[in-house]
Amino acid sequence: EVQLVQSGAEVKKPGESLKISCKGSGYSFTSYWIGWVRQMPGKGLEWMGIIYPGDSDTRYSPSFQGQVTISADKSISTAYLQWSSLKASDTAMYYCVTPWPTVTMAPGYWGQGTLVTVSS
Amino acid sequence: QSALTQPASVSGSPGQSITISCTGTSSDVGSYNLVSWYQQHPGKAPKLMIYEVSKRPSGVSNRFSGSKSGNTASLTISGLQAEDEADYYCCSYAGSSTSWVFGGGTKLTVL
Numbered sequence: 001e002v003q004l005v006q007s008g009a010e011v012k013k014p015g016e017s018l019k020i021s022c023k024g025s026g027y028s029f030t031s032y033w034i035g036w037v038r039q040m041p042g043k044g045l046e047w048m049g050i051i052y053p054g055d056s057d058t059r060y061s062p063s064f065q066g067q068v069t070i071s072a073d074k075s076i077s078t079a080y081l082q083w084s085s086l087k088a089s090d091t092a093m094y095y096c097v098t099p100w101p102t103v104t105m106a107p108g109y110w111g112q113g114t115l116v117t118v119s120s
Numbered sequence: 121q122s123a124l125t126q127p128a129s130v131s132g133s134p135g136q137s138i139t140i141s142c143t144g145t146s147s148d149v150g151s152y153n154l155v156s157w158y159q160q161h162p163g164k165a166p167k168l169m170i171y172e173v174s175k176r177p178s179g180v181s182n183r184f185s186g187s188k189s190g191n192t193a194s195l196t197i198s199g200l201q202a203e204d205e206a207d208y209y210c211c212s213y214a215g216s217s218t219s220w221v222f223g224g225g226t227k228l229t230v231l
Binding site: 033035037044045046047049050059061062095100103104105106107108110111112113 | 123154156158160165166167168171172175177207209211213216217218219220221222223224225
């Protein structure tokens with residue numbers, strides 16, 4: 001069974017750095033992309049970017065280019081989303097997502113989400 | 121890349137059918153048969169309901185169906201049930217540089 005398990009909720013201050021994680025299991029981690037999606041409080045889903053763990057090729061949505069860094073460690077089947085200097089506007093739920101192996105390349109499996117709260 | 125356009129809200133009575141539209145451009149919805157739909161209940165992660173325009177994952181009710189014409193995709197829910205009340209998002213592939221783009225979401229209310 002495909003599973004994406006994300007790291008726990010975080011409470012940070014503006015200006016602090018943060019790295020959240022998403023561990024994949026039940027499928028070939030290096031064969032499928034992993035994406036990150038932001039959902040601000042009471043708002044819709046926003047595509048942030050994607051990484052192909054096999055070669056670490058990474059693409060960012062224009063709105064998030066330069067704002068976050070997506071990476072992956074294929075040796076432990078884990079993808080990461082990191083910030084070097086958080087802002088209050090980064091407060092949101094963040095989901096990792098991956099295709100449904102052998103069924104579709106569309107976003108199919110979702111992590112449970114990581115709530116990031118940035119407040120002074 | 122702009123978000124796909126969905127109505128903010130739709131409503132229907134139990135047993136009725138509703139349709140949610142998702143309008144994109146020739147760079148996303150119009151170019152690829154890679155439109156998917158997600159259901160999100162409050163406090164939960166989104167769930168895949170339709171993929172590749174009209175295909176249903178195993179376990180999803182056949183009351184849910186999808187279609188596409190030009191730059192607009194649609195999700196139809198027939199025989200509305202109380203449990204269908206949720207937010208619905210469309211998503212389309214938008215090319216290798218952008219990858220995927222979501223719609224703004226539609227709140228479905230079952231009256």
